[in-house]
Amino acid sequence: MKIIERFWLAFCFFLLYAPILFLAVYSFNSGDAMQGFAGFSWVHYQELWQDTRLLQIVLNTLILALTSSLIATAIGTIGALAIYRTERRLLKQTLLGLNNVLLVSPDVIIGAAFLILMTALGLKLGFLTVLLAHVAFSIPIVVLMVLPKLQEMNRDLVLAASDLGAKPTEVLTKVTLPVIAPGIFAGFFMALTYSLDDFAVTFFVTGNGFSTLAVEVYSRARQGVSLEINALSTIMLGLAFVLVLGYYAYSQKTTSRKATKLKEKVK
């Protein structure tokens, strides 16, 4: 049994990482194609470094992801609070239903609907329209991450705080928000992932002036392969890996700290 499990794990991780590693290996190819490794070289990294257009697009993508996730986290948290506080069942169900609409809609539908909306509003397609669309499809996931934390929250905490004379703003900032913080962070990271991973919606609502990495790669890939893209993916993979390791080390540290605290309490 153990052997089968190990085999399946190895197989799956091979499946998951083979294409990415393949990209990474060929970024060091001195030749110009993803076939027949001609020799090791940094030439594609130098090309990437001189390609200011591509670097600008990477920067755009990151700025877009951060801004849209921040806005989505704020509105999503407000939304979760609104759904949580609403007592009328019908209204609650309606809000939740509307929240989930964009979550279950295919990207193409969101893209098409937003293209119509933005044109109807007379907005010029560009950064603003893409930002609005990204905020829109990120909010539902933030709501879904925050809402369970609100429902798990001990209501007595809020009652105790207001009994002890805390104003509603204080209850919110000193009790509710700290309690639901893990949900808010999880929502933010999910929003970030969604935004960085999106292609279809952006493709619909972006104009000539603004492009994200996905859209740029799509148009370049249709013309053929360029190893600059490999170099860029390798750098991004490296960064993501460092982030994961950092996050893992951090979470291990905090859990062990929590554990010691508990032990002290037991003493």
Added chain:
Amino acid sequence: MNSTKKRFTEAYLGVYGLWLLAFVVAPLLLLLIQSLNVPGQGLSLANYRDFFTSGPYLAMTVNSIWYAFLITVITLGISYPLALCLTKLKHRQFWLLLVILPTWINLLLKTYAFIGLLGKDGLLNQSIEAMGFGSQQLLFTNGAFLLVAAYIELPFMVLPIYNALLDIDPLLPAASRDLGASSFQTLKKIIWPLSMPGVKTGVQTVFIPSLSLFMITRLIGGNKVITLGTAIEEHFLVTQNWSFGSTIGVVLIIAMALTMALTTDRKKKKRRQRK
């Protein structure tokens, strides 16, 4: 004090409600109106009539659903055992992060990797030739489309199943084993039913995007697999026939809502039967 709290709630509702109206209700409503607004005819159902009487469009719809179904089945088949193995590992949080890591690489970059892998002189073809078989056409086939789509959706299936498996009380499988069930029986009768919520979430998060993976049909499928997503993109961005594109969009939304309603109904019925 209570009135302030009420005012807070109203403010939350106001902000969120306005957002929902402006960016959820309005776009979808506009999509519906656009689908009814046939150029030169005013409001009419002509588009819908055309859609449902045209053989190619109906075939495409069926095709699209069939491929999304296949992608879902493949990812589920790989993900469920993977999630099960992951929960048994020592540093499972770390391994789970490694499963999620590829989602931070943009899906276009991953698709692009497959163009290199599956190409005419790509690595896979060279290995096939080295093994003594002739060079195969891999890129621009249905199989390639399924492979790449399943690859991209895999982490989204693993995550919910993994979470559902971790939520299972470890005493339950232990009890089942104590009572003499084989590990296969435990898996079938205890673990699988209890992990159903995760499987359902996974199926939904994979099935729905699979209907609209138009960039993969373009770059990998070589336009051989035409999905509803591809058709919508074509109508909106290539032929600029927004009206008909919206019609396909509305049909897609209705089809989705129907499948969801059907699956939940069936679940309720089952529960009643059990009672």
